[in-house]
Amino acid sequence: xxxxxxxxxxxxESGALDLVCAAASLKTxxxxxxxxxxxxxxxxxxxxxxxxxxFGTLDPxxxxxxxxxxxxxxxxxxxxxxxxxxxxxxxxxxxxTGQPGVALVAECPATSSIGLVLSAIRARVMDMExx
Amino acid sequence: MSVERESSRVLPSIPVGPGLxxxxxxxxxxxxxxxxxxxxxxxFGEDGLILLESRKxxxxxxxxMRLRLTDILRNQSTPPLPREAVEEIYRRCKVDGKPIGExxxxxxxxxEAGLRVALFKHNGEAIAHLAGSGLSPDAFxxxxxxxxxxxxxxxxxxxxxxxxxxxxxxxxxxxxxxxxNALVPDSFGAAFVRSDTTSxxxxxAVDRACDLPVSDLVEVCNWTAGLFDVAHTFDREAAxxxxxxGGHLALVTWRAKDVAFVGLxxxxxxxxxxxxxxESTAKSxxxxxxxxxxxxxx
Numbered sequence: 185x186x187x188x189x190x191x192x193x194x195x196x197e198s199g200a201l202d203l204v205c206a207a208a209s210l211k212t213x214x215x216x217x218x219x220x221x222x223x224x225x226x227x228x229x230x231x232x233x234x235x236x237x238x239f240g241t242l243d244p245x246x247x248x249x250x251x252x253x254x255x256x257x258x259x260x261x262x263x264x265x266x267x268x269x270x271x272x273x274x275x276x277x278x279x280x281t282g283q284p285g286v287a288l289v290a291e292c293p294a295t296s297s298i299g300l301v302l303s304a305i306r307a308r309v310m311d312m313e314x315x
Numbered sequence: 316m317s318v319e320r321e322s323s324r325v326l327p328s329i330p331v332g333p334g335l336x337x338x339x340x341x342x343x344x345x346x347x348x349x350x351x352x353x354x355x356x357x358x359f360g361e362d363g364l365i366l367l368e369s370r371k372x373x374x375x376x377x378x379x380m381r382l383r384l385t386d387i388l389r390n391q392s393t394p395p396l397p398r399e400a401v402e403e404i405y406r407r408c409k410v411d412g413k414p415i416g417e418x419x420x421x422x423x424x425x426x427e428a429g430l431r432v433a434l435f436k437h438n439g440e441a442i443a444h445l446a447g448s449g450l451s452p453d454a455f456x457x458x459x460x461x462x463x464x465x466x467x468x469x470x471x472x473x474x475x476x477x478x479x480x481x482x483x484x485x486x487x488x489x490x491x492x493x494x495x496n497a498l499v500p501d502s503f504g505a506a507f508v509r510s511d512t513t514s515x516x517x518x519x520a521v522d523r524a525c526d527l528p529v530s531d532l533v534e535v536c537n538w539t540a541g542l543f544d545v546a547h548t549f550d551r552e553a554a555x556x557x558x559x560x561g562g563h564l565a566l567v568t569w570r571a572k573d574v575a576f577v578g579l580x581x582x583x584x585x586x587x588x589x590x591x592x593x594e595s596t597a598k599s600x601x602x603x604x605x606x607x608x609x610x611x612x613x
Contacts (some may be wrong), residue, residue, distance in 0.1 A: 185456055230548060230550070233545075233549075234546065234548070238542060241491070241541065242535070243532065243534055245487060246531045246534045247560060249528060250527060250564075250579060251530050253579075254579060254580070255581050256561045256562065256563065256581065257559075257562070260560060260561040260562065261560065261561075262560060264559050265557075265558070266542075266556065266558045266559075267557045267558075268542075268546050268550070268555075268556045269553065270550045270553040270554060271553055272550065273552075275546075275550065275553075282435065295472070299375075301578045
């Protein structure tokens with residue numbers, strides 16, 4: 185099954201998940217994969233373009249204070265994962281810890297299993313970071 | 316208990332205006348900036364004061380306000396409480412140096428819930444008057460006296476939401492109910508809207524566990540509003556989001572018509588339970604259909 189062999193290779197990949205993903209710049213919102221198939225690019229461009237508005241726009245000291253009130257440890261003020269859900273789609277943004285300024289953006293139909301999608305994305309991130 | 320429903324009836328002298336919320340935010344920020352255990356009096360010269368216990372608002376008064384607590388308490392009942400009975404207790408409290416509200420509860424004239432509502436309105440009105448007049452505190456005098464019942468004290472966030480709710484009390488009440496139904500243990504949250512009365516998010520409801528600095532609460536609400544704004548550029552149906560940080564902390568946000576909600580969760584499990592609860596709501600209301608698929612922890 186292709187999804188198992190390479191669940192999140194760039195572009196339209198997993199038949200089981202109908203999931204597309206690509207690396208994108210947190211700073212510019214540009215997709216970084218030059219060889220991304222056009223259909224995948226169309227599905228991901230909008231999500232990628234939002235990255236500069238989502239990351240670095242919330243005051244880190246604010247997140248620190250909220251962490252403190254929640255009983256968490258201050259100091260880690262970067263969102264590790266953002267999920268957006270709609271009737272049509274599930275969108276995921278996962279910054280790469282090994283590549284600062286880069287995130288994996290992914291999109292799949294709303295009918296997909298979210299647990300499977302997140303597992304696949306995390307596996308892909310580990311691959312990308314050489315984990 | 317319906318704080319918002321009552322507030323529209325018994326807060327006739329709040330100086331509502333476009334700048335009120337901004338002024339209130341500035342004033343409440345003074346309280347947030349005090350040390351966590353701050354207990355004492357925040358003084359506004361001859362114009363008023365705010366009594367604090369562990370940085371929570373126990374009592375506030377402004378010279379310009381028209382209603383007294385006893386008026387609010389009397390008018391909360393139908394028919395109104397007999398003036399003589401209330402004033403007799405007031406006189407005794409003045410002699411004994413005891414808080415009148417708690418004495419009224421002891422007397423059976425007022426319920427605890429009724430007292431809380433009345434104090435909330437009284438303190439909210441006082442803070443609105445102090446803020447509206449552009450005053451800043453000129454001193455904070457610490458003291459070690461404690462004894463205010465925590466049930467009758469209010470976080471700055473609660474006061475902010477109460478004043479924000481005046482814009483549309485019915486909408487705020489609905490938001491408060493939605494928040495109460497959705498939030499789970501290890502989470503707290505707020506509801507907000509966009510309004511002409513403020514440049515950013517207008518907080519209209521919070522749950523009682525929400526004791527963030529008001530500037531942080533507004534910052535998070537503004538970020539959340541921006542999240543949906545940008546999400547709608549590529550997916551107009553986006554109505555639910557979750558962002559995780561700090562290992563196990565999470566922010567869950569959802570929208571219902573023009574009201575947005577934020578739930579801040581102390582664990583991934585709490586975030587999962589919150590979204591799972593939204594699933595049930597979505598099934599009955601159809602507002603957040605996508606939540607129905609998101610039942611388990613990530």
